Amino acid sequence: MNDIALITGATSGFGRATARRFADSGWSVILIGRRQERLDELQRELEDKVPVLTLALDVRDDEAISRAIADLPDAFRQVKVLVNNAGLALAPQPAQEAELADWHTMIDTNVTGLVNVTHALLPTLIDTGAGASIINIGSVAGKFPYPGGHVYGATKAFVQQFSYNLRCDLLGTGVRVTDIAPGMAETEFTLVRTRGDKEASDALYRGTTPLQPEDIAEQIFYVATLPAHININQLEIMPTRQAWSKFAVDRD
Numbered sequence: 232m233n234d235i236a237l238i239t240g241a242t243s244g245f246g247r248a249t250a251r252r253f254a255d256s257g258w259s260v261i262l263i264g265r266r267q268e269r270l271d272e273l274q275r276e277l278e279d280k281v282p283v284l285t286l287a288l289d290v291r292d293d294e295a296i297s298r299a300i301a302d303l304p305d306a307f308r309q310v311k312v313l314v315n316n317a318g319l320a321l322a323p324q325p326a327q328e329a330e331l332a333d334w335h336t337m338i339d340t341n342v343t344g345l346v347n348v349t350h351a352l353l354p355t356l357i358d359t360g361a362g363a364s365i366i367n368i369g370s371v372a373g374k375f376p377y378p379g380g381h382v383y384g385a386t387k388a389f390v391q392q393f394s395y396n397l398r399c400d401l402l403g404t405g406v407r408v409t410d411i412a413p414g415m416a417e418t419e420f421t422l423v424r425t426r427g428d429k430e431a432s433d434a435l436y437r438g439t440t441p442l443q444p445e446d447i448a449e450q451i452f453y454v455a456t457l458p459a460h461i462n463i464n465q466l467e468i469m470p471t472r473q474a475w476s477k478f479a480v481d482r483d
């Protein structure tokens with residue numbers, strides 16, 4: 232039987248590229264996202280190669296998530312790799328100008344959604360045992376503060392610490408946990424963050440060389456297929472043309 236990967240946020244960006252990467256190597260894939268038509272499209276693309284199951288779900292809906300995981304068909308039940316990728320940033324403006332609803336959406340998706348899926352799948356992953364992996368998509372924003380990062384960066388700091396704490400509890404089960412923390416990558420992320428402002432999104436990536444979704448998918452696949460005795464705790468990945476900057480100082 233094929234190995235099975237469950238990927239959240241598979242309708243775009245990192246998640247879609249990761250689905251393709253695993254399918255290219257013969258893994259069965261379970262694809263989660265809210266946009267049914269995107270899931271259907273990806274299923275049509277991949278199903279000649281491998282078994283594909285799509286689940287049109289919102290990761291914030293804990294009941295729907297746990298029901299879907301409990302009802303997985305036999306051929307997709309023994310998940311080996313969970314890629315917790317679904318997530319988003321909103322409200323690029325300063326904290327004092329941000330809408331509370333946008334803060335809630337980021338927390339509900341990046342934190343609550345991620346723990347919903349993890350909680351539902353933990354028994355399966357423990358049952359799979361040695362070689363199983365939870366790969367959580369964090370961000371450099373979880374470590375390095377920047378203006379407008381407010382709640383988004385804080386949700387990604389949660390992802391890092393949750394990943395490390397999970398490792399402590401899963402010690403002895405064989406289940407590995409990794410926090411992958413990418414820097415600037417060209418996906419629909421900025422389009423979502425700017426609420427559909429294509430010009431702002433294009434401008435961010437123009438004249439530089441951001442990471443591409445396939446770059447991150449390759450790292451996810453690498454981490455997931457290392458020998459079972461190796462756990463990458465964290466992988467921080469930036470484009471060569473991105474680095475940190477100096478501290479800001481308020482002056483008279």
Ligand SMILES: NC(=O)C1=CN([C@@H]2O[C@H](COP(=O)(O)OP(=O)(O)OC[C@H]3O[C@@H](n4cnc5c(N)ncnc54)[C@H](OP(=O)(O)O)[C@@H]3O)[C@@H](O)[C@H]2O)C=CC1
Pocket residue numbers: 239240241242243244245246263264265266269288289290291316317318319320340344368369370371412413414415416417418419420421423
């Ligand atoms: N691009 C970047 O620069 C970076 C991105 N990241 C992180 O990478 C992850 C993937 O983002 P990226 O590929 O860039 O962005 P995209 O916007 O291209 O993809 C985001 C994916 O998340 C899914 N998603 C969002 N909300 C939900 C939800 N409530 N339930 C289910 N699925 C959801 C979307 O699917 P749908 O809308 O169909 O539900 C989509 O498939 C995110 O966690 C992001 O924070 C981290 C570092 C850098």
Ligand SMILES: O=CCS(=O)(=O)O
Pocket residue numbers: 369370371372413414415416
């Ligand atoms: O997580 C996304 C990368 S950044 O926009 O926060 O640098």
